[in-house]
Each structure stands twice: as C-alpha cells, then as structure tokens.
Amino acid sequence: xxxxxxITTGYGKKQVLTDVSFEIGKGEIVLLTGGNGSGKSTxxxxxxxxxxxxxxxxxxxxxxxxxxxxxxxxxLRKGIAYMPQKKNVFEEFTVEENxxxxxNIYTTADAKERVKKVYETLPMLETLRKRxxxxxxxxxxxxxxxxxxxxxxPKLVLLDEPFAGVDSQNSEIIANSIAxxxxxNVTFIIVEHKKYLFENQxxxxxxxELGIIKx
Ligand SMILES: Nc1ncnc2c1ncn2[C@@H]1O[C@H](COP(=O)(O)OP(=O)(O)OP(=O)(O)O)[C@@H](O)[C@H]1O
Ligand SMILES: [Mg+2]
Numbered sequence: 001x002x003x004x005x006x007i008t009t010g011y012g013k014k015q016v017l018t019d020v021s022f023e024i025g026k027g028e029i030v031l032l033t034g035g036n037g038s039g040k041s042t043x044x045x046x047x048x049x050x051x052x053x054x055x056x057x058x059x060x061x062x063x064x065x066x067x068x069x070x071x072x073x074x075x076l077r078k079g080i081a082y083m084p085q086k087k088n089v090f091e092e093f094t095v096e097e098n099x100x101x102x103x104n105i106y107t108t109a110d111a112k113e114r115v116k117k118v119y120e121t122l123p124m125l126e127t128l129r130k131r132x133x134x135x136x137x138x139x140x141x142x143x144x145x146x147x148x149x150x151x152x153x154p155k156l157v158l159l160d161e162p163f164a165g166v167d168s169q170n171s172e173i174i175a176n177s178i179a180x181x182x183x184x185n186v187t188f189i190i191v192e193h194k195k196y197l198f199e200n201q202x203x204x205x206x207x208x209e210l211g212i213i214k215x
Contacts (some may be wrong), residue, residue, distance in 0.1 A: 001026040001187055002047075002062055002156060008055035009046055016042045017211045019055070027185040029178070029201045031192065034208030040191040041085050043208070044158045047189070048075055048082040062156065073105060079155035083162060085191075087145040089133050095144055096129040102148040111151075118147045121177055124170075139170030146174055157181070159190045163197055171197050 002024040010016040016039045024030050032040050045051050047060055049069045060068045067078060075082070089098050099118060103111035119126040124140070125147045133141050146162065163171050175197045178188060182201055195202065207214040 002189075003060070004043075004047065005059045005061070006055050006057040007043075007046055007053055007060075008058060009042065009051050009053050011051075015054070015211070017046065020208075020211070020213055022206055022213065024187060024189065024204070026187055027182060028203040029182055029188045029190065029198065030204045030206060031190055031195055031202045032206050032208065033191075033195075034214075038208040039211040040208055041160050042211070044082060044084075044160050044189065044191065048072065048080065048158060076105060076152050076154075079153070080158070081149045081152045081154035081156070082158040083145055083149050083160060085160040085164075087142060089141060089144050089148065091133050094130050094132055095125055095136070095147075098133070098144055099125070099147055099151055102151045114151045114153065117153075118150050121150060121180070122147050122173065124173060137167065137170075138165045139167040142166045143170050143173060146177070150177075154186065156187045157189075159188060159192070161191055161193070163192055163194045175201075 005021050007017055007020040008015065020043060032043060034040050042051065046053060049072060053068060059066060062078060062080065090101060093101060099115045100111055103114045106114065122143060124143060128136065128140060133144065136144065142162065149157065162174055178198055179201055
C-alpha cells in the first residue's frame with residue numbers, strides 16, 4: 001500500500017537519507033529502528049511531505065497514487081496521519097476542543113461524529129474531555145495526541161516515538177488501540193525504542209544506519 005523509492009534528502013546542505021527504498025503491505029506494522037540521528041524521524045517527515053526530496057528519482061506511492069510532496073491537508077484526506085516526535089496539542093484548549101480542532105477540516109456534523117468515535121476507541125479521553133493539557137499527565141497528553149490523529153480515520157499512520165514518556169497504563173491503551181486498528185487493516189510505521197510494548201504486532205523491521213537502510 002506504500003512504496004518509498006530512492007529517497008535522498010536532508011536539511012540545508014546536510015544530507016541525511018541516502019537512496020532509501022522500501023515497501024509496506026496493507027495492515028502491516030513496520031518498526032523503523034536505528035541509532036540516534038540515523039534518520040528515522042526524517043523518513044516519516046519525508047513520507048508526510050514535510051521535506052523536499054533531493055533525488056529526481058525519489059517517489060512516494062500510496063495505494064498506487066503518486067503522493068510525493070502532497071500538502072499536509074491532502075495527506076489527511078488521503079488517509080495518512082502523522083504523529084511527530086514532539087507532540088503538539090493546544091494548551092489553551094480542552095481535550096474535546098483539541099479533538100474538534102483536529103477534525104475542523106470536516107463538516108461540523110462529521111467532526112462531532114468522528115470525535116464520538118474516538119471516545120469509543122479511547123474512553124479515557126471522554127472522562128478527561130473538559131480538562132486542558134495543563135491538567136493532564138504526560139501519558140494522558142500523549143493519548144490526546146493519538147486521539148487527534150484517530151479523528152482522521154487514517155489508513156496509514158506514522159508514529160514517531162509514541163510511547164516516549166508515557167506511563168505503563170497509557171502505553172497499554174495506545175498499544176491495544178494499535179492492535180485493534182491493525183485488525184481493521186490500518187497500516188503503521190512506528191519509530192520506537194520500547195518495541196516490547198507491541199512486539200507481537202510487528203510484521204517487518206527496517207533498520208537505518210547513517211541514513212542508509214541496513215536490511
Ligand atoms: N531541522 C533539522 N536541521 C538540521 N539537521 C537536522 C534537523 N533535524 C534533524 N537533523 C539532523 O538529521 C539527522 C537525522 O535526524 P533524525 O531526527 O531523522 O534522526 P532520528 O533517527 O529520528 O534520531 P532520534 O533517535 O534521536 O530521534 C541528525 O544528524 C540530525 O542532527
Ligand atoms: Mg527521531
């Protein structure tokens with residue numbers, strides 16, 4: 001469902017990825033590993049169109065369609081969602097307002113329905129719905145960031161260290177939700193050091209070393 005081909009890119013003059021290519025099937029969970037600075041986050045950012053691809057032959061094909069450098073809002077509509085390493089939620093908004101804001105690219109009725117669905121998947125968020133992130137733990141905030149992503153009912157989910165700084169209870173909630181979504185054929189690329197949290201779900205491991213795929 002996703003084909004990443006010959007991606008060379010970087011920041012400014014600094015080349016980070018060299019000829020990165022891989023393919024992922026529908027419903028697969030792929031673990032993207034490698035040392036600090038090996039380019040894991042850069043791979044996710046490139047798929048999501050946040051970085052310009054340097055190589056002329058560099059392409060990203062999603063469900064047979066060329067999505068190379070599509071604008072972010074288009075990515076969401078196509079069914080691709082991305083949770084960055086540094087999670088951003090609106091501090092001045094409540095949990096529910098954050099979810100509704102994420103859903104604001106849809107009609108009001110649709111947005112409400114989508115938020116309701118997220119509450120069914122993550123009931124914990126409904127109990128926290130009136131709180132602002134200031135009054136949430138680190139793990140609860142992460143759960144909110146995950147909920148903001150689920151609002152889009154994605155087909156492909158890019159997660160950059162979703163369990164970093166998350167307590168065991170919320171980690172379990174997120175891991176269970178990933179397992180449930182996999183059953184519905186949702187595809188994941190996950191960058192995570194704590195892979196034991198979802199080890200039995202992993203279909204494929206891609207290892208990066210200095211921006212080059214090792215395996
Ligand atoms: N915005 C940026 N500007 C310049 N260089 C950057 C930028 N972001 C990342 N880099 C560099 O690109 C390289 C790869 O970074 P990347 O964030 O992809 O690594 P990573 O594998 O995700 O590392 P970590 O495990 O620490 O999150 C590193 O050398 C990093 O310093
Ligand atoms: Mg990273």
